[in-house]
Amino acid sequence: MSAPLLGVDLGGTSTKLLLGRPGPDGAEPLEQTQVPTPRGPGALDLLADRVQAFLAGRTVAAAGVTVPGLLDGDGVVTRSVNLPWLDGVAVGDVLGTALGVPVVAVHDGRAAARAEAVLGAGRGHADVYVLTLGTGIAGAQVIGGQVLAGAHLSAGEVGHVSQDDHGRLCSCGQRGCLETLVGAEHLARRWQEVLAAEGSTPQTAPTARDLVEAARAGHPGASAVLDQATTALARALLALLATVDPGLVVVGGGLGQAADVVVAPAVVKLTERATFHSVPPVVPSALGPWAGAWGAVLGAADQR
Ligand SMILES: [Zn+2]
Known part of the structure; x- marks a missing residue:
């Protein structure tokens, strides 16, 4: 079976980490946890450390990170009201470099809606x-x-x-x-x-x-x-x-x-x-x- 995928849901106060494989049966997590959202300069390095601790040596094929704010076409945060230290940061690239896997940044609300439609109550x-x-x-x-x-x-x-x-x-x-x-x-x-x-x-x-x-x-x-x-x-x-x-x-x-x-x-x-x-x-x-x-x-x- 292929390596699982990592989801990072970056919230204003806490961040959810989820290891899973989306499939025809919907959303069955392999493991999930919640960590405090780091703040300020160096926050993404700290977040990468927490993700590594969560993974505990397990390999993932790729990861996604939600951003509570607006993203441009290159995945750079143009404005985050709740996490202003993200402004101007290519969150996916920074986390991807730290974790050594491809990481894509997605808009939090759209990501949640898509998951609900594809894997949740809207499945089918x-x-x-x-x-x-x-x-x-x-x-x-x-x-x-x-x-x-x-x-x-x-x-x-x-x-x-x-x-x-x-x-x-x-x-x-x-x-x-x-x-x-x-x-x-x-x-x-x-x-x-x-x-x-x-x-x-x-x-x-x-x-x-x-x-x-x-x-x-x-x-x-x-x-x-x-x-x-x-x-x-x-x-x-x-x-x-x-x-x-x-x-x-x-x-x-x-x-x-x-x-x-x-x-x-x-x-x-x-x-x-x-x-x-x-x-x-x-x-x-x-x-x-x-x-x-x-x-x-x-x-x-x-x-x-
Ligand atoms: Zn209004």
Whole structure:
């Protein structure tokens, strides 16, 4: 059997390392672990040391590394908000030299979406849309195992499609974006406002998870916030069906796990609103936090 592939999912605080072989049976890791992400000058050398310790002498055919930021055509990081020391660095080349194997750098969100479509919940489907609901909202259309990144590599910013010119200000500068209605930070803020209006002052800052729990417990204010959110999500999904007509929608991210109070109500509204649209199955993600590392493994597989 050929040597396995290494996936490195470089995150803001921790980095996931995964040794595996993508195959027809999907994602079965040989071994996986998590290490703190090194920071500052010399960080990639330190990361290479940690990877070597993980491999413990085992040979890999190739490796992939996800980058939380923008990459140019040569694999050089043009901008990483979370890891600014990566700016201007050809991460794949540097790690490849240190590890002695070909290493390809891939965009973290696109890599995770590709893995989810190819090895995870979308396995067996040729035309998958992966929607990730977190602090930000990202979408990726994956056709035949490849992410359609767009002419300027900026496709999939579904979180920044505005639904209301008079809505709340978004981090992107527009108003009323989907993210202001469904993004985790905005939901937390809206929940805080509900609590403040009730005269209640929680000891710690409320989170979107608290909101979900409160809605499950039957709090009408929490349910009202999520009702607005799931209506916005249904509208966004309807627009997706009209424009890209996917065969399957995979929903991931923290809020994607809240199937009962977020995803299922949104799908009900989507189905009610659909007219000419073909409503595909909407399913939860399968790879969870390891999707990025599997995406890096798929990038490595391309190198062989
Ligand atoms: Zn926006």
